[in-house]
Amino acid sequence: MNTATYGLQDIKKELQHLxxxxxxxxxxxxxxxxxxxxxxxxxxxxxxxxEAVFIEKIKAEAGFMFSQLPVxxxxxxxxxxxxxxxxSKYTKFMASKEAEITLLLNFxxxxxxxxxxxxxxxxxxxxxxxQLEKIKTLTGKLHEDLQFDFSNDYNLLLDDAEKKLTWFxxxxxxx
Numbered sequence: 001m002n003t004a005t006y007g008l009q010d011i012k013k014e015l016q017h018l019x020x021x022x023x024x025x026x027x028x029x030x031x032x033x034x035x036x037x038x039x040x041x042x043x044x045x046x047x048x049x050x051e052a053v054f055i056e057k058i059k060a061e062a063g064f065m066f067s068q069l070p071v072x073x074x075x076x077x078x079x080x081x082x083x084x085x086x087x088s089k090y091t092k093f094m095a096s097k098e099a100e101i102t103l104l105l106n107f108x109x110x111x112x113x114x115x116x117x118x119x120x121x122x123x124x125x126x127x128x129x130x131q132l133e134k135i136k137t138l139t140g141k142l143h144e145d146l147q148f149d150f151s152n153d154y155n156l157l158l159d160d161a162e163k164k165l166t167w168f169x170x171x172x173x174x175x
Contacts, residue, residue, distance in 0.1 A: 036089070039093070040093050043090075051094060051096070054094070055094075055099055058086075058087065058090050059103070061086070062087065063106075065082075065083050066111075066113070071116070073116065073120075073123075073124050074121065076119075076121075076124060077121065080115070080127050084107070084127070087104070097138050097142060098142070098146060098150075100138060101139060101150050104135050105135060105154065108132060108157055109160075111127070112161055112164050117165055132173045135154055136175060139154060155175070158170040158174065
């Protein structure tokens with residue numbers, strides 16, 4: 001049995017013909033099937049109107065998770081990836097490059113504060129360098145005024161990383 005797959009345009013056209021209660025019923029039914037659908041719907045209904053407060057909640061949650069960071073490098077790397085999955089889920093909900101850069105800058109700052117600075121475990125180091133590269137590319141896609149604001153924060157982060165991490169070379173990451 002093959003079911004037809006419909007594109008986003010087809011779904012959009014069909015939704016325009018439905019009544020409000022019918023659309024609400026479809027949304028609730030969709031939210032029942034996946035946890036991420038429910039979380040996205042909750043964000044859109046309750047949090048989307050005040051993005052700054054939502055970002056602060058995410059920062060607080062990530063900060064708490066960083067405070068629980070394991071000491072051993074292998075477990076720390078796994079836990080950092082878990083934090084990154086959480087951040088990427090929320091940035092996908094917000095669909096904002098500025099919010100994503102803000103959260104990644106916060107992640108890198110927390111990394112410098114909580115992660116073992118003497119660790120020689122390469123995956124642990126790569127987590128930081130990949131996030132710095134991601135910030136660098138995202139900043140390049142922003143408007144010039146926002147680029148200037150974020151590049152100042154980014155360069156301060158690089159200076160801090162070079163002071164705290166012996167293996168870090170900030171010249172490889174400069175904007």
